[in-house]
Amino acid sequence: MTRAEENYLKAIYQLTAGMNQRVSTTALAERLETKPSSATDMLQKLHDKAMVKYTKYKGAQLSPEGRHIASQIVRKHRLWEVFLVEKLAFGWDQVHDIAEQLEHIKSPDLVERLDAFLDCPKVDPHGDPIPDKNGNIEQINKILLCDQTPNSRSMLMGIKDTDDAFLKYLSQKNIKLGSVITVLDKEPFDESMTVDIDQNTHFISKIISTNIYVQPL
Template sequence: MTYSEENYLKTIYHLTSMTEEAVSTNAIAEKMDTKASSVTDMLKKLAEKDLVNYIKYQGVSLTENGKLAAKMIVRKHRLWETFLVEKLEFSWDEVHDVAEQLEHIKSEKLINKLDDFLGNPTEDPHGDPIPDAEGRIIKVEKRLLSELEKNQSGICVGVKDTSSDFLKYLDKQEIALGSQIAIIEKETFDNSFKIRVGSKELMISNKIASNLYIQ
């Protein structure tokens, strides 16, 4: 499988993982910052290899083969991210670009040895689940902080948005995985929140609250 095929597969996996529905050519093009025509070309190729179910004008979804292949790429990506943070002292906002490259290294032995070296982690530094060598994922039930009501609280277990900007913001506010977060006030006007993180209180917008997973 080429580098490019892998990237398409991964994108389709992420776009379909929430909805379960077929995803549109345009959605893929937008996500990958490419043109719809390029996407169409690739979809034909992937369909040929039985990695996607593709019907002209009807969007695309992953076959079982495709799903497994995509999971293996996600597995690699998240294991490498874990390695970068845990062993090489990268911060969680710096790992994405490097992991994007590392995820394409082809060696089953490498990734399984890395998995062992890291102690077979089940989640990456952003709280996302790491598929095991068979593609199994341990699902943890988690909610968005924005779904909590006043006086409810929980522990931050993940982030939805993993952009560098967002992660840097969290670092600045000293919000990390494992942080205890309590809703002090919910502002009905703009749906912003007053929260307590550890011993500090702060205001966060609804957008922030909608990108933090709580357990």
């Protein structure tokens, strides 16, 4: 697998959230910031390699083999993110680009040793689940903060948007995985919230609260 091939497989995997759906040429091209014609080329190549099932004009979907490879790239990406944050003290917003490179390191052994070194984490620093070596994902039951009602207590389990600005907003306010959130008030007009996060009061707009996953306590 070349780096480009791996990136295409990963993109299909992520676009379908690991489900076995079809992905259009254009959607794929957009995600990889490339042109649809390039995506077509690659899909035909990946079809020849039996990594995807591709039908002209109908999009592509991962084969079992392709899905497995994709899951392992995601596994590597997320394990390296844990390493960067936990061991090298990087911030949430700094790790994505580096992990994007590290995920392509090829070694049968390295991933499993890294996993053990990190104590087999189940989620990455953004709360996204880490597939195991068979590609299985342990689904965590989480809901959006915007669906919580006043007086509820919950724990921050993940974030939806991993936009750089959003990540910086969170780390700047010291909001992190495991933070305990109590909804104090919810404004019916714009659905903004007043919340207590780890003993600090924050005013949170609807956009923020729809991008934070929590687990009710």
